[in-house]
Amino acid sequence: MNWFKTFFWMIVLTVILVLIGSLFGRGGLIVGFGIALVSNGIAYFFGDRMALAAARARPVGPEEAPGLHRLADRLAEVYRVPKPRVYVSPDPSPNAFATGRSPRHASICVNQGLLRILDEEELYGVLAHEFAHVRNRDILISTVVAVLAGAITFLANVASWGMMWGGGGMGGRNSRDSGGWGLLLLAILGPIAALLIQLAISRSREYQADRTGATVSRDPLALARALAKLDRTTRALPSPTAQPAFAHLYLVNPLSGRSMGSLFSTHPPIPERIRRLEEMARRS
Numbered sequence: 154m155n156w157f158k159t160f161f162w163m164i165v166l167t168v169i170l171v172l173i174g175s176l177f178g179r180g181g182l183i184v185g186f187g188i189a190l191v192s193n194g195i196a197y198f199f200g201d202r203m204a205l206a207a208a209r210a211r212p213v214g215p216e217e218a219p220g221l222h223r224l225a226d227r228l229a230e231v232y233r234v235p236k237p238r239v240y241v242s243p244d245p246s247p248n249a250f251a252t253g254r255s256p257r258h259a260s261i262c263v264n265q266g267l268l269r270i271l272d273e274e275e276l277y278g279v280l281a282h283e284f285a286h287v288r289n290r291d292i293l294i295s296t297v298v299a300v301l302a303g304a305i306t307f308l309a310n311v312a313s314w315g316m317m318w319g320g321g322g323m324g325g326r327n328s329r330d331s332g333g334w335g336l337l338l339l340a341i342l343g344p345i346a347a348l349l350i351q352l353a354i355s356r357s358r359e360y361q362a363d364r365t366g367a368t369v370s371r372d373p374l375a376l377a378r379a380l381a382k383l384d385r386t387t388r389a390l391p392s393p394t395a396q397p398a399f400a401h402l403y404l405v406n407p408l409s410g411r412s413m414g415s416l417f418s419t420h421p422p423i424p425e426r427i428r429r430l431e432e433m434a435r436r437s
Contacts (some may be wrong), residue, residue: 188304196300197293201252201260204296207396208250210240210262221268224277225261228284231369237261237287246392247271247383250402251283251292259287266390270382278376279404282366289365291358295402298354302347303398347398355401356421363426367433377430380405384423 195203215222221239229236237251237259247266253259261283263276271279286292367373383405395407406420 192301192304196297197254200296200300201254201258201292204250204252204299204399204402205240205260205262207394207399208240208242208244208262208264209394210242213239213241220273221263221276224273224280228277228280228369232284232288234284234288235259237284239263241265241268242394244392244394244407246390246395246407247386248392248395248403248405248407249279249283250399250404251286252296252402253287253292254296255290255293256287259292261287264392266386267383270386271379274372274375275379275382278366278370278372279379281370282362282376282404285362285365285369286358289358289361291362294354295358298350299399299402302350303396305347306398352401359421360426360429363430364433367430371437373430373433373437377427377434380423380427380430384409 213221218239218241221241225236225239234256237253237256238261240260240262242262242264244264245266247264247270249261249263249267251259251261261280263279267279268276286295363376367376370376387405387407387409391409392407395403397408400406400408401420403420405423
């Protein structure tokens with residue numbers, strides 16, 4: 154099912170990129186299509202590396218992070234998936250994410266801030282959540298959307314530069330014709346469209362990963378406690394390194410301290426996630 158979703162969103166984002174290019178004329182149409190093809194290829198084969206590079210993450214071995222690897226080994230056996238590569242980001246804001254194009258090419262990254270504030274049970278709950286993304290193959294669609302959404306935002310910025318430098322300002326002739334107004338709408342709506350697509354992908358998958366991770370770990374309250382800690386800390390200390398295009402990959406919104414509010418958050422409300430986990434604990 155996730156292969157279908159990935160293919161669907163790749164088509165949707167490709168169409169958006171081609172439409173963006175068409176606003177610059179026939180040559181722009183070809184350029185937009187070319188950017189879409191290149192972005193899809195990059196997203197599939199190199200999107201995980203881009204996400205890890207944006208987080209400034211580095212791989213850590215069992216000798217450097219024995220506790221982290223011990224939990225990862227345990228979860229790989231429980232989920233029956235290959236053990237992902239383990240990365241640590243120097244980011245002081247507590248968070249984690251999984252990325253890759255398949256369970257055999259998966260990576261899990263945890264921030265230094267996460268390791269500082271969680272106990273072992275809470276960390277296990279967080280890793281169980283991220284392993285759920287790996288097993289459910291959420292990681293491919295999330296990585297593809299991240300790269301293509303970034304391409305859309307980039308072209309929207311190009312359009313805004315074109316409006317400023319290409320036609321004598323808002324009152325000029327070029328800004329009054331259909332092409333000028335098309336560029337203006339693109340500059341405004343392009344990033345919003347990219348954000349809404351990220352939102353549509355992220356919210357449902359986070360609820361599902363919470364449920365799967367809590368079931369596998371057999372401790373919904375541990376993940377609930379971890380989410381509460383992350384919510385408090387990330388509001389006071391939003392990530393200095395996380396990029397908006399990759400924000401939906403994280404366990405909680407890494408930019409929550411500087412976001413526009415829950416309406417346009419790529420993540421579901423943490424109080425609701427905690428409520429669902431507590432309800433799971435009561436039923437178990």
